[in-house]
Amino acid sequence: MRAHVWVMPKQSVLDPQGKTIQHTLASLGFAAVKDVRQGKFFVLDLGGVSRDEAAKQVERISRDVLANLVIEDFRFEIVE
Numbered sequence: 001m002r003a004h005v006w007v008m009p010k011q012s013v014l015d016p017q018g019k020t021i022q023h024t025l026a027s028l029g030f031a032a033v034k035d036v037r038q039g040k041f042f043v044l045d046l047g048g049v050s051r052d053e054a055a056k057q058v059e060r061i062s063r064d065v066l067a068n069l070v071i072e073d074f075r076f077e078i079v080e
Contacts, residue, residue: 001046001080003077004043004044004077005075006039006076007066008072008074009039022036055076055078
């Protein structure tokens with residue numbers, strides 16, 4: 001079983017890394033990019049669990065370990 005987890009800054013939180021990337025892209029001629037939000041992407045391999053149990057575990061891992069819920073949101077999908 002494999003899970004993909006995306007962790008992103010909440011929309012209300014300033015993202016200085018995203019801003020830096022956006023300014024760099026503009027200076028390289030990519031002016032059409034008006035905003036960048038930088039986040040984190042995780043691939044978790046879970047062995048020997050059902051799809052429902054994998055979802056429960058990934059939810060808990062994301063909430064307790066991968067994301068800082070004060071400033072970040074997360075989403076995940078079970079892909080195998």
